[in-house]
Amino acid sequence: MNRAVRKLIVPGSIVATIVLLVLLAPVLPLADVRGMDIPHRFAPPSGAHWLGQDEFGRDVLARLIWGGRASLFIAVGSALAAAVIGTTLGLLGGYFRGAVEIVTVRASEIVLCLPPLLLALLVVTILGAGTWPLILALTILYTPNYARVIYAATLQVRSLDFVTAQRAMGTHPLLILWRTILPNVMPPLLVQMSLVVASAMVIESGLSFLGLGVVPPTPSWGLMIRAARGAMELAPMLLVWPSLALAGTILTFNLLCDRLQSVLDPRATTAGGALWLRNPRPRTRRAATPVPRQEQAPAPLLDIRGLAISVDGGRQSMGLVENVSLSLQPGETLALVGESGSGKTLTGLAMTGLLPDSLSITGGTADFAPRDGAPIDLCQLDEQGFRALRGNEISMVFQDASAALNPVLRIGDQVAEAIRAHHSPSDADCDAAVVDLLRHVGIPDPERRMRAYPHELSGGQRQRAMIAVAIANNPRLLIADEPTTALDPTIQAQILQLFRKLKDDTPEMGMIFVTHDLAVVAEIADRVTVMYAGQVVEDGPVSEVFARPRHPYTAALIASVPEGGAERLVAIPGTVPTPNAMPPGCRFAPRCGHARPECTLAPPPVDTPAPGRRSRCIRWKEVT
Amino acid sequence: MFDTSPPPLIEAVGLGRNFETRHGLFGQRRDVWAVRDVSLSLARGETVGIVGESGCGKSTLGRMMLGLEAPTTGTVRFDGRDLSDYSGAARRKLARRMQMVFQDPFGSLDPRRSVGAQIADGLKTHSIVPPEAVQAEVTRLIEQVDLPAAAAQRRPHEFSGGQRQRIAVARALATRPDFIVADEPVSALDVSIQAQVVNLLMDLRRDLDLAMLFISHDLHVVRHLCTRIAVMYLGRIVEEGPADQVFGTPAHPYTRALLAATPSLHPRQQAAADRILPGELPSPANPPSGCPFRTRCPIAEDACAASVPAYRDMAPGWRSACIKPGPAAGGPR
Numbered sequence: 001m002n003r004a005v006r007k008l009i010v011p012g013s014i015v016a017t018i019v020l021l022v023l024l025a026p027v028l029p030l031a032d033v034r035g036m037d038i039p040h041r042f043a044p045p046s047g048a049h050w051l052g053q054d055e056f057g058r059d060v061l062a063r064l065i066w067g068g069r070a071s072l073f074i075a076v077g078s079a080l081a082a083a084v085i086g087t088t089l090g091l092l093g094g095y096f097r098g099a100v101e102i103v104t105v106r107a108s109e110i111v112l113c114l115p116p117l118l119l120a121l122l123v124v125t126i127l128g129a130g131t132w133p134l135i136l137a138l139t140i141l142y143t144p145n146y147a148r149v150i151y152a153a154t155l156q157v158r159s160l161d162f163v164t165a166q167r168a169m170g171t172h173p174l175l176i177l178w179r180t181i182l183p184n185v186m187p188p189l190l191v192q193m194s195l196v197v198a199s200a201m202v203i204e205s206g207l208s209f210l211g212l213g214v215v216p217p218t219p220s221w222g223l224m225i226r227a228a229r230g231a232m233e234l235a236p237m238l239l240v241w242p243s244l245a246l247a248g249t250i251l252t253f254n255l256l257c258d259r260l261q262s263v264l265d266p267r268a269t270t271a272g273g274a275l276w277l278r279n280p281r282p283r284t285r286r287a288a289t290p291v292p293r294q295e296q297a298p299a300p301l302l303d304i305r306g307l308a309i310s311v312d313g314g315r316q317s318m319g320l321v322e323n324v325s326l327s328l329q330p331g332e333t334l335a336l337v338g339e340s341g342s343g344k345t346l347t348g349l350a351m352t353g354l355l356p357d358s359l360s361i362t363g364g365t366a367d368f369a370p371r372d373g374a375p376i377d378l379c380q381l382d383e384q385g386f387r388a389l390r391g392n393e394i395s396m397v398f399q400d401a402s403a404a405l406n407p408v409l410r411i412g413d414q415v416a417e418a419i420r421a422h423h424s425p426s427d428a429d430c431d432a433a434v435v436d437l438l439r440h441v442g443i444p445d446p447e448r449r450m451r452a453y454p455h456e457l458s459g460g461q462r463q464r465a466m467i468a469v470a471i472a473n474n475p476r477l478l479i480a481d482e483p484t485t486a487l488d489p490t491i492q493a494q495i496l497q498l499f500r501k502l503k504d505d506t507p508e509m510g511m512i513f514v515t516h517d518l519a520v521v522a523e524i525a526d527r528v529t530v531m532y533a534g535q536v537v538e539d540g541p542v543s544e545v546f547a548r549p550r551h552p553y554t555a556a557l558i559a560s561v562p563e564g565g566a567e568r569l570v571a572i573p574g575t576v577p578t579p580n581a582m583p584p585g586c587r588f589a590p591r592c593g594h595a596r597p598e599c600t601l602a603p604p605p606v607d608t609p610a611p612g613r614r615s616r617c618i619r620w621k622e623v624t
Numbered sequence: 625m626f627d628t629s630p631p632p633l634i635e636a637v638g639l640g641r642n643f644e645t646r647h648g649l650f651g652q653r654r655d656v657w658a659v660r661d662v663s664l665s666l667a668r669g670e671t672v673g674i675v676g677e678s679g680c681g682k683s684t685l686g687r688m689m690l691g692l693e694a695p696t697t698g699t700v701r702f703d704g705r706d707l708s709d710y711s712g713a714a715r716r717k718l719a720r721r722m723q724m725v726f727q728d729p730f731g732s733l734d735p736r737r738s739v740g741a742q743i744a745d746g747l748k749t750h751s752i753v754p755p756e757a758v759q760a761e762v763t764r765l766i767e768q769v770d771l772p773a774a775a776a777q778r779r780p781h782e783f784s785g786g787q788r789q790r791i792a793v794a795r796a797l798a799t800r801p802d803f804i805v806a807d808e809p810v811s812a813l814d815v816s817i818q819a820q821v822v823n824l825l826m827d828l829r830r831d832l833d834l835a836m837l838f839i840s841h842d843l844h845v846v847r848h849l850c851t852r853i854a855v856m857y858l859g860r861i862v863e864e865g866p867a868d869q870v871f872g873t874p875a876h877p878y879t880r881a882l883l884a885a886t887p888s889l890h891p892r893q894q895a896a897a898d899r900i901l902p903g904e905l906p907s908p909a910n911p912p913s914g915c916p917f918r919t920r921c922p923i924a925e926d927a928c929a930a931s932v933p934a935y936r937d938m939a940p941g942w943r944s945a946c947i948k949p950g951p952a953a954g955g956p957r
Contacts, residue, residue, distance in 0.1 A: 161728060161732035162731065162734045165732060165796075167692060168724045169795075169799060170716035170717060170719025170746075171745060175749075179737075180734055183736045184736060339815065339817075340785075458904050460904055488841060489677065489885040489886050493900045494900055494901075516814060517887065518815065518889055522889050546889060558889065560818070561815060561889055562819070562842075562844040571820040572816035572819070575784045
């Protein structure tokens with residue numbers, strides 16, 4: 001039994017107990033629900049009457065169970081009936097749209113125009129009080145709720161690729177609805193179901209309370225509450241029992257639906273909860289301590305040694321980045337290249353202190369040389385220390401500008417925000433600086449465009465605006481994480497040109513360019529660091545590495561770029577290993593065409609094939 | 625337009641798609657043509673690449689060629705018969721012969737059903753094999769895309785992006801189609817995985833004699849995979865022809881700009897600014913008069929604004945919509 005199903009046990013067994021109890025009511029040795037015993041009215045619990053007796057001396061426990069039978073039957077029955085009808089309407093309306101939508105979803109919405117109580121009264125008045133009219137009334141009442149929710153979910157799902165694929169396959173539309181769309185709209189359906197059952201129970205109680213539902217002396221929870229209210233001062237417990245039953249049943253149903261929903265979701269991670277709850281340990285980071293360093297020329301701007309980043313797992317921590325060392329000179333552009341899962345982005349984020357909460361730096365040093373003062377070890381820096389550096393000395397450009405810019409703030413204000421975080425210029429100076437920056441990054445008509453919102457700019461211009469935010473305070477180190485990946489070729493060329501211009505204009509600024517695109521590396525970088533599965537596998541000047549890679553992975557990566565006239569592309573077989581299943585020895589060995597048994601024995605050491613170059617391969621001499 | 629044999633399997637004539645939007649207080653209609661006057665044909669065994677930037681209408685064109693979207697103007701003919709002639713069951717039956725592979729390997733598979741069941745859908749819908757042979761056929765398809773047979777039992781989330789894309793290919797192949805539209809099938813994949821999928825598509829094209837419409841913004845991949853290429857800009861094909869000619873000696877200035885803008889492992893030793901196209905794609909709601917590219921074109925002149933340039937044949941099977949076609953002197957290549 002897997003973890004997901006285990007989660008169903010508790011709510012499932014409670015619901016089963018409740019259902020069993022009310023189903024077995026006729027055979028259980030219960031007292032007669034109508035048997036009055038006036039002398040013992042309001043008697044407290046006793047051996048014969050476990051929950052006491054009510055205002056007519058009737059047994060409360062028996063009435064509670066029989067009442068549950070009525071209440072549950074009405075609530076669950078109407079919730080299910082409404083679910084079937086409403087879901088059908090919603091699916092049809094959402095999938096076919098047009099005229100079908102009008103006769104299904106829109107038509108059912110007419111019901112929403114009527115006050116719910118009025119509608120119920122209407123039905124009950126026409127058909128008379130009783131269980132079945134009540135179920136009918138509640139079904140009519142709740143159908144549009146389902147229809148609307150399912151309609152909205154269907155609209156969302158129908159445009160997904162896997163539905164289009166079914167259509168392209170020639171599957172019958174009704175089969176698509178049943179087989180593909182219905183399972184994928186289950187989560188909102190279940191949420192809606194739990195809400196409706198709860199709400200139907202309350203309304204049933206309310207209507208019975210008004211005398212429109214279940215007819216006395218047949219018990220229902222609503223009737224019991226109604227009766228007990230009159231005697232609240234005399235016997236408060238009479239009110240408590242049915243209320244408790246009602247509340248408990250509703251909560252159990254909600255729980256069951258929630259659990260069911262997570263069980264039905266194949267992607268559900270069973271470990272749940274907010275990040276801050278999962279990670280109670282405060283981060284033990286010491287305050288910034290200046291690291292003394294012997295003078296050597298030229299001093300690097302950033303010197304990372306043995307950086308390690310791990311997930312704080314419950315049982316064991318899992319290394320995502322291990323023993324990464326690299327250095328960056330002022331004015332140099334370093335490309336950090338690798339496939340997804342190589343740890344390149346995490347390395348970049350670690351240098352800005354922006355790692356997700358579940359990750360932490362577990363080893364190594366990263367000495368950063370600020371404008372003035374001694375080098376700072378970024379691996380030991382606390383959040384306050386980072387705040388002083390971020391946006392000022394170290395800046396970051398993200399891949400997706402539309403997500404990284406605040407949609408409700410004007411572009412100019414966002415640039416100004418970056419300036420004001422570290423300086424306090426007058427309004428006029430700040431505006432002038434913003435206009436200068438926007439012009440500098442190539443946004444036309446900056447005086448006007450500074451008042452535009454992000455959605456009013458094109459993708460390329462948003463990227464420019466984000467770069468303006470990043471360089472607002474002339475950072476010493478600019479980290480760009482896939483800044484051109486989401487852009488079209490001609491726009492990408494423009495943005496790359498902008499980065500080249502920034503390099504020329506600010507010769508002191510170092511840049512780390514995180515990318516997976518080798519061609520972009522060739523266009524922009526001076527040095528390249530190739531990462532694979534959390535490790536640096538090769539490092540060196542771009543021209544040398546591309547001309548003569550010294551690691552089989554780099555060679556394979558270059559060969560797999562579809563450029564040049566090769567008949568077949570060189571594909572690297574297999575996939576990147578996951579962090580919890582790292583191969584022993586060389587991490588690339590399982591996919592490497594040159595692997596030998598000795599490659600899998602021990603992690604290969606870093607070798608130096610030439611001055612300024614590194615390779616993590618024991619066979620580089622023979623195979624490259 | 626093309627007299628060359630073999631006869632086309634699928635043929636689009638004057639295809640256009642207008643996404644009408646309503647604006648303003650009184651809901652004035654405004655035409656937004658995503659695709660306009662596109663004619664294109666594919667023969668069996670041929671792979672045609674559609675290249676262009678986002679918003680140029682290449683995906684809409686692909687969906688219309690597949691009949692997933694109804695064209696506003698023009699017709700799509702499959703095996704000589706108009707797609708709009710088919711309806712209901714006949715149309716669904718025709719779907720067997722045309723399949724699609726999508727860009728997003730995470731969105732194109734139903735997360736709630738096993739991979740084997742999704743591949744089997746097509747087999748069952750069109751009774752490709754007898755019911756008792758479905759399992760064996762699913763296994764054969766999964767192995768055809770280089771995945772272990774045990775993969776059939778698992779759900780999509782257990783696979784990596786590259787593996788999912790192979791599953792999507794297997795699903796498309798299940799109905800033994802004649803025509804496949806691949807909409808950016810490798811854009812979301814890592815470089816090394818991209819090569820795996822491109823090689824797979826090349827093998828399948830050879831083995832199954834498929835006609836394939838390969839939509840991509842990656843010129844290198846297109847050049848590698850396609851026999852013919854159509855370059856789109858703002859809903860129109862601006863150049864179309866054999867891959868070697870279009871990429872070797874591009875006739876349209878946009879093709880030249882696109883080629884120059886694409887980053888290369890071997891950056892050209894040319895002043896970078898010269899090959900960067902200024903500005904951005906105009907809004908399809910408000911296209912320029914005349915040639916759609918004239919607002920960004922380095923060689924535009926007054927005549928370009930007069931009317932949409934007619935196609936000129938550069939060579940048999942190679943056309944370009946520019947009044948000054950041909951490799952520009954001193955061009956980037």
